[in-house]
Amino acid sequence: MTGTSFEAAAAEGRVWPCPSCDGDREFVQPPCVDGHTEDGDECPEWACADCGTAVFSAAPVAAVAASARRAA
Numbered sequence: 001m002t003g004t005s006f007e008a009a010a011a012e013g014r015v016w017p018c019p020s021c022d023g024d025r026e027f028v029q030p031p032c033v034d035g036h037t038e039d040g041d042e043c044p045e046w047a048c049a050d051c052g053t054a055v056f057s058a059a060p061v062a063a064v065a066a067s068a069r070r071a072a
Contacts (some may be wrong), residue, residue, distance in 0.1 A: 014046075027055065033042040 032043035
């Protein structure tokens with residue numbers, strides 16, 4: 001990966017720590033076969049451009065507070 005493409009990827013938010021490469025790397029999206037992009041959404045599956053390690057990124061899910069009750 002050239003310095004220019006790494007800088008462009010960083011500017012677009014596609015540079016993350018790769019657990020296999022042990023450093024920051026550019027991540028790319030392979031073609032989505034699961035239908036995530038059919039409605040214009042972004043596929044949550046990404047792959048390291050250097051080694052191919054796959055990662056899954058999903059939007060944060062809101063946590064809901066629930067009170068726990070114990071039966072007497």
